[in-house]
Amino acid sequence: MKIRIVIPFVLCIVMTIGSAGAVWGNAIFGPSGYSTITGSKAGMLASLDEAAALLYEAAYTNNRQAGFLRLQQFNNIAKKASATGAGTPAGWAAINESVAHIERALVNGEAGSGWLMASSRIKLSTDALVRPEHALWLQYESVLLHDWTRxxxxxxxxxxxxxxxxxxxxxxxxxxLNRIEVAASMQYGNSAVDEALIRAKYTGLLLDGITYAGANGERVDRSLEALRSKLVQLFDEGRETADMPVVAPTATTNPISWALFLGTIICAVLTYTGWRKYQRSPYGTKPLH
Incomplete structure (x- = not known):
């Protein structure tokens, strides 16, 4: 009779240890086998996004001293993050241009307003890396279409x-449009955003009458319609790309740990049931009726 208690009890202990090991193993090394202390791909990009937020805050508050520090911190993380394969080459090139712009502005003693735009471009691009399916730059569609209507x-x-x-x-x-340029390029390349920028510049030249002084009303009308089409195409492409995250989501479940956990519960129930039966009939005898 005791064997019915001992065997499930031993299995319960073994599976409990295995389940705990699986959970702690995932917590320390993560699903891809990299330690979260040294930084996984997702963790590094999250750190990059945080550094970008601090850089933007320094620009918004016109804190040049903090700006130098935050820019250096961001640049150090960006060099490592760009080697992870996340984003696009065009996006990282655009980030480097924004970083260089901020550095020049800080060296020249410009106020925060002089590097606020570049900081916001960087912040939107890192957000697109970390949260591609809910990227903040995608919310600019209504803003730009409102601008076009005006x-x-x-x-x-x-x-x-x-x-x-x-x-x-x-x-x-x-x-x-310039504010979201880096983010759009980072998420899926710069073809669509470049087309929108070129069309916007062409429309502006028509309205200013600088290069195309003889432009008539019909040419402006056609350019405006083409500009709207490019803007819609830009965000449609962004939504389609959002379905394919730039950063693979961290696995939250492990089939082995779940199997061990369920096995632990089952063995615990069997152990308890066997013990209850042993308490009622310790020698295996049955009452006579």
């Missing part, structure tokens, strides 16, 4: 200052 409405004015008002509205659209 440009079109200004252009359609019956007054003589229609082109001037539309050109002023284009400044806001260009600012927002």
């Amino acid at each position: 440009v079109q409405q200004s252009w359609k004015r019956t007054t003589e200052d229609g082109a001037l008002a539309a050109s002023a509205a284009m400044d806001s659209l260009n600012e927002h």
Whole structure:
């Protein structure tokens, strides 16, 4: 009778130890076998995103001393993160350009407003690396389409200052488009964002009458429609790419640990059941009826 208690009890202990080992092993080394202390790919990109947030905060608060420190910290992490294979070469090249811009601004003693745009571009790009399916830059679609509507409405004015008002509205659209340029390039390359930037520049030149002084109203109308199409295409491509994360999500379950855990429960139940039976009938005798 005792063997019915001993065997499940021993198995329960063995599976409990195995289950604990599997859990602690995953906690220390992670699913890919890398220690979280040295930093996995996802952990390194999360650190990069945090460094970008601190850099943006320094720019927003116009803290040049903190800006030097945060830029150095970000640059050190970015050199390692770029070697993980995350993102795109075009995105990392754009980040390097923004870093160089901030460095020049800090050396020249510019106020935070002089490197705030570059800092925001970096922050949006690191966010796209860490959270591609919910990237903040994708929320700029409504903003840019609103800018485009303002440009079109200004252009359609019956007054003589229609082109001037539309050109002023284009400044806001260009600012927002430049802000998300690095993030869009980081997530899926720079082809779509480059097309949108080129179309926006062409439309602006038409409205300003600098290069295309003889441009008529129909040419501006066609360029505006083409610009809207490029903006929609930009965010459509971003949403499609968001379904394929740049950083593989960290595994949260382990089939071996689950099997050991369930086995532990089953053995514990069998041990308890056997013990209860032994308590009622310690010598295996049955009452006579």
